[in-house]
Amino acid sequence: MEGISRRSFLKGVGVVGATAAMGAGLAACSPAAEPSTGGSDAVETASGIGVVVDAASTEEADIVVVGSGIGGFMASMIAKEQAPGATVVMLEKNAKLGGSTNYAECNGPATNVDEAEARLKGLDAAAKTGYIANSILHAERMREQGDNADWLFAKHGVGWYRAGVVFYEGGNGSSCISTLTPIAKEEGVDIRTEARATALLTDDEYTVTGVQYENAEGDVVHIAAKAVILATGGMSTNKNLLGQYSSQDMDKIIGWGEGQDGDGHLLAEQTAHGRANHLTVDSLFNNVGNGTDSLAYDSPLGVSAAMQYSNCFVNEYGIRFCDESGGGALGTAESGKLVESQGYVFSIMDSANIAAYEAGGCERHYSGFADACVGATLDLQSELAQYEGVDYIFKADTLEELGKAIAAKADTFAVEDFLAEIAAYNGYADAGADAAYGKDAKYVWKIEQGPFYAFQICSGMLNTSGGIRINRDAQVTDARGKAIDGLYAAGVCTSGWDGEVYGGGTCQTVGMWAGSRAARHAVEHKLGGTVADDWMGTERSQDSSEAQGPQGGDSAQGGEAALGDL
Numbered sequence: 001m002e003g004i005s006r007r008s009f010l011k012g013v014g015v016v017g018a019t020a021a022m023g024a025g026l027a028a029c030s031p032a033a034e035p036s037t038g039g040s041d042a043v044e045t046a047s048g049i050g051v052v053v054d055a056a057s058t059e060e061a062d063i064v065v066v067g068s069g070i071g072g073f074m075a076s077m078i079a080k081e082q083a084p085g086a087t088v089v090m091l092e093k094n095a096k097l098g099g100s101t102n103y104a105e106c107n108g109p110a111t112n113v114d115e116a117e118a119r120l121k122g123l124d125a126a127a128k129t130g131y132i133a134n135s136i137l138h139a140e141r142m143r144e145q146g147d148n149a150d151w152l153f154a155k156h157g158v159g160w161y162r163a164g165v166v167f168y169e170g171g172n173g174s175s176c177i178s179t180l181t182p183i184a185k186e187e188g189v190d191i192r193t194e195a196r197a198t199a200l201l202t203d204d205e206y207t208v209t210g211v212q213y214e215n216a217e218g219d220v221v222h223i224a225a226k227a228v229i230l231a232t233g234g235m236s237t238n239k240n241l242l243g244q245y246s247s248q249d250m251d252k253i254i255g256w257g258e259g260q261d262g263d264g265h266l267l268a269e270q271t272a273h274g275r276a277n278h279l280t281v282d283s284l285f286n287n288v289g290n291g292t293d294s295l296a297y298d299s300p301l302g303v304s305a306a307m308q309y310s311n312c313f314v315n316e317y318g319i320r321f322c323d324e325s326g327g328g329a330l331g332t333a334e335s336g337k338l339v340e341s342q343g344y345v346f347s348i349m350d351s352a353n354i355a356a357y358e359a360g361g362c363e364r365h366y367s368g369f370a371d372a373c374v375g376a377t378l379d380l381q382s383e384l385a386q387y388e389g390v391d392y393i394f395k396a397d398t399l400e401e402l403g404k405a406i407a408a409k410a411d412t413f414a415v416e417d418f419l420a421e422i423a424a425y426n427g428y429a430d431a432g433a434d435a436a437y438g439k440d441a442k443y444v445w446k447i448e449q450g451p452f453y454a455f456q457i458c459s460g461m462l463n464t465s466g467g468i469r470i471n472r473d474a475q476v477t478d479a480r481g482k483a484i485d486g487l488y489a490a491g492v493c494t495s496g497w498d499g500e501v502y503g504g505g506t507c508q509t510v511g512m513w514a515g516s517r518a519a520r521h522a523v524e525h526k527l528g529g530t531v532a533d534d535w536m537g538t539e540r541s542q543d544s545s546e547a548q549g550p551q552g553g554d555s556a557q558g559g560e561a562a563l564g565d566l
Helices: 018-023 070-082 099-103 115-127 135-143 145-155 174-187 263-268 300-306 332-340 351-361 368-373 380-386 399-409 415-431 508-525
Strands: 057-066 088-091 160-163 165-168 190-192 196-204 207-214 220-230 253-255 279-288 313-315 345-350 393-396 452-466 475-477 483-489
Touching: 057 070, 057 207, 057 263, 057 508, 070 088, 070 099, 070 145, 070 174, 070 508, 099 174, 099 452, 115 135, 135 145, 135 508, 145 508, 165 174, 165 368, 174 190, 196 220, 196 263, 220 263, 220 508, 253 279, 263 483, 279 300, 279 332, 300 345, 300 351, 300 368, 300 380, 300 452, 332 452, 345 351, 351 380, 393 399, 399 415, 399 452, 483 508
Parallel strands: 057 088, 057 220, 088 190, 207 483, 220 483, 253 452
Antiparallel strands: 160 165, 196 207, 207 220, 279 452, 313 345, 345 452, 393 452, 475 483
16 A cells, blocks of 8 residues: 655645645634723634734724725725725735635626515525525625626626636636736725734724734734724634634644634624624535645645545445435535535545546536636646655555555544445446435446545635624624624625525625625715715626526536635
8 A cells, every 4th residue: 555645735836825824823712811892702812813002103094994805805995986085994914915815716797686586585595504694684795796796897897707607717816806906006095915903993892993903014003994894804724713613623624715814703802793603614625635734725636536526435434425426416515514524534536537537537617726627638647646645645456455544544444344335336337326325327437447546535615604793784793783883894704694504605795795885884974975876887797697696696506616706
């Protein structure tokens, strides 16, 4: 038996920067000391979040936006467009702008949904989450989805294309950020990178008066502001902190992203909002890894071994436990939860399977990088060589030797049961019918030609959704809906969108809607200005009938969840 490679996921294609690698270590997650005002015991003080300290300098602004993903950009730009004389500052903790939008798909053009239909669709969206989601928030998002799409795709020229699902131009949202950045600068948005917001400034637990941040030189700056908009992303790069809010076993999850450390959640906890509430682990696709190390997030080997309907999965007992295709319609989010439900999951392949994927056997469109693999010739052998030696890929000349290698890692693994499962699976391939779970015969590939491979599978968490309660104007509220004056939130840091499984249409579109709504409300109610009726522009985006997902937003989840719909 041979193993196959020790590489961190950070090695892959420069996808995640060193800042993200450090994200999980930014928080010691020890119980909090006293927060500046109000707050909960979960406020993290080890990294200085939620603690107001003396400032090296102070300044004033009208609106401060924390975060530079789609929610942050739309909030900053719409505020500046509707109040040209206002001082709008956008703070980004990383050196690079864009946050998780850099890895996102998009919703594409859309049309507004009328009030009555939006309420019904919002209720349906909530029902699909077991009523964890807020039907009214979904309705509000759908009522304005066309306006927000027009602002992004028509007024500001952000590109997109369709290939199975809808993607930003180039396959991810980095093209969106590169399009918006020069426009925002020209409009006069004051963009500051390496500027980590560390505390809110408050008069009391219901009144926010500004924000504290640390600049690239390490100096603390206080900005007095009429409104602060938190667009800080999720917690996927801080699994230590996330473990305090989620019931999910973090060891079964690979966390990706950049700077998604839960900062905004902890800032909101300074106020009467209290403890961040329901967080969904957005397991948007599976990959090969052990929960700490993994293949690169856009690895063709990961696409082939972890996310194809033709995969064969066995668990910690050596037993196949599902139809890996979900009846040919398993969304990527459901794929992740399927993996998380087991102690271990191993994808079993033989050399013929490897060759089939190399010859163009990948079929699933679920991300920009996966889309590039569909029907394409792949070089998996180089990855197998690159990752030689890792403890999550196994290779053996016989199935029995492969089973023994797996059992050396998972002591519950029964080699005899495993051999019986693979024999039965091969029988299903011969018979043209999966008698165990009913998977379509075209996805049942025989496993009989050595050498044989086993790939440990983890769910891939590109983000989390939820945490900060907001109302219909994207104002942060307490548990009973009372608004925190001067504080707004946008994007995946906000709650009300998902249940335990990421539902689609709840990341990019939420950032778009909440960032837009927060800016417009702040301009009118905090700056005393007026928002133009044509704030979204006079041009309409196209292809609206096709680009809307099942909740009236992002790429359709039917068989293919939106990977980076973040």
